[in-house]
Amino acid sequence: MRISTRGLHEIPSLEKQKSEDLYIGSLDPLQSDDRLTRVPAFNKERDVMALVMTLQDMLPAVQEVTTFDYPQACAAMRDIGILLGSIKRHGVEPVHVVPSLEDRLNLLGEVTNLPPRDTLIHYVRWNPEGSRLRTYTGTEDEHQLIKSVQVAFHPLYEAILSLHDLYHVSLDSSEFSTLCDQVISQFEGMVHGVVNAKRNVSPQYFAEELRFYFDPIQLNGREYLGPGAVEMPVFLFDHILWSCDVEDETYTAFKKAYVPYNQAMVRDLYAAYEQRPSLVSKAVQELSNGDDFCETRLESAKSLVRLFNLLKSFRAPHKKLADKAYEHAAKDNYREKGSGGYEPGVLHYILQLNLNALQNLKARIQVYERK
Numbered sequence: 310m311r312i313s314t315r316g317l318h319e320i321p322s323l324e325k326q327k328s329e330d331l332y333i334g335s336l337d338p339l340q341s342d343d344r345l346t347r348v349p350a351f352n353k354e355r356d357v358m359a360l361v362m363t364l365q366d367m368l369p370a371v372q373e374v375t376t377f378d379y380p381q382a383c384a385a386m387r388d389i390g391i392l393l394g395s396i397k398r399h400g401v402e403p404v405h406v407v408p409s410l411e412d413r414l415n416l417l418g419e420v421t422n423l424p425p426r427d428t429l430i431h432y433v434r435w436n437p438e439g440s441r442l443r444t445y446t447g448t449e450d451e452h453q454l455i456k457s458v459q460v461a462f463h464p465l466y467e468a469i470l471s472l473h474d475l476y477h478v479s480l481d482s483s484e485f486s487t488l489c490d491q492v493i494s495q496f497e498g499m500v501h502g503v504v505n506a507k508r509n510v511s512p513q514y515f516a517e518e519l520r521f522y523f524d525p526i527q528l529n530g531r532e533y534l535g536p537g538a539v540e541m542p543v544f545l546f547d548h549i550l551w552s553c554d555v556e557d558e559t560y561t562a563f564k565k566a567y568v569p570y571n572q573a574m575v576r577d578l579y580a581a582y583e584q585r586p587s588l589v590s591k592a593v594q595e596l597s598n599g600d601d602f603c604e605t606r607l608e609s610a611k612s613l614v615r616l617f618n619l620l621k622s623f624r625a626p627h628k629k630l631a632d633k634a635y636e637h638a639a640k641d642n643y644r645e646k647g648s649g650g651y652e653p654g655v656l657h658y659i660l661q662l663n664l665n666a667l668q669n670l671k672a673r674i675q676v677y678e679r680k
């Protein structure tokens with residue numbers, strides 16, 4: 310049965326999303342282009358006072374925020390976000406030193422239909438290129454971290470939309486393998502992202518410096534997570550492919566923690582697949598149905614295995630990267646949790662669940678081959 314998209318937010322085409330991203334990147338509604346170039350030096354000098362004054366200078370009045378349209382509000386949140394992460398990096402809660410933040414952030418969150426703070430989308434997709442790039446540290450490592458996520462973001466989005474289409478195709482159709490190969494080539498962007506991070510981001514620098522800019526901040530009496538790569542909707546890809554019907558409290562809580570940090574279309578798709586069999590469960594069911602043997606069905610199932618292997622090609626090296634970074638963190642007695650509030654052990658846990666689902670599919674294929 311086709312997953313209903315009635316009542317869901319519009320799913321924008323990739324082209325539309327890319328041009329909107331570029332447009333938001335080009336905006337400077339708080340006139341912060343110059344001001345933000347000084348942030349890396351303030352962070353290096355741990356000059357919290359200068360960071361707070363910069364934030365106060367650029368913070369728009371409530372009246373001004375109400376005049377912002379959607380793209381302006383996204384760009385304004387992106388720029389305020391650089392100061393939020395910077396101030397928090399030095400152990401200070403931004404809202405404690407600038408109480409008027411709460412009103413403005415809540416308003417910006419409403420206009421953008423996103424949380425009342427910056428997300429990975431602000432930091433990566435809406436961050437302008439070149440000399441206007443917003444960073445906390447201005448270092449090559451941070452540039453490369455942003456680039457690593459940038460090369461992966463749109464391909465992941467494309468892969469999710471194609472996977473959503475694939476969900477509705479039967480294993481008996483030759484279209485299944487073709488579409489599956491399309492998802493595979495789109496998801497490769499995630500692998501490229503991790504390869505770039507592995508080559509160009511020092512795990513030690515990440516562990517000792519960069520990750521602290523992505524710490525949660527207090528607002529409205531609760532915590533809001535910072536713009537770490539963990540917010541990428543890989544959890545939605547998993548959800549559709551193999552995990553929407555996996556009853557695992559830890560992983561379900563993990564996925565649900567990041568849903569709100571994504572745009573409406575991701576949130577809608579996540580909800581639409583809850584209470585559904587995953588694509589893999591559907592495939593296993595199709596392989597178990599009837600006594601007949603169909604070559605196309607077998608080929609389709611094997612292409613699903615290739616897709617799983619690619620997911621592993623993202624997860625296994627990414628886990629190694631995270632383990633290496635946190636080795637440094639442990640040596641220096643830093644706290645062990647990642648920006649998403651999870652310990653790196655969660656990566657092993659997810660990878661294991663991922664492999665279990667793959668194993669289940671492979672076992673079913675073996676039985677089918679003997680038919």
Ligand code: HEM
Pocket residue numbers: 457458461499502503506510511512515537538539540541543544624627630631634646647648649650651652653655656659
């Ligand atoms: C030095 C580089 C990196 C390190 C040390 C690192 C570390 C981590 C850690 C510790 C987590 C666990 C959750 C948490 O943060 O609380 C995590 C999750 C995650 N990270 Fe990274 N990461 C790095 C780069 C990247 C890049 C470049 C991408 C994407 C292209 C990425 C995508 C993800 C995703 C999607 C998750 C969620 C878990 C999963 O789906 O397996 N990370 N990362």
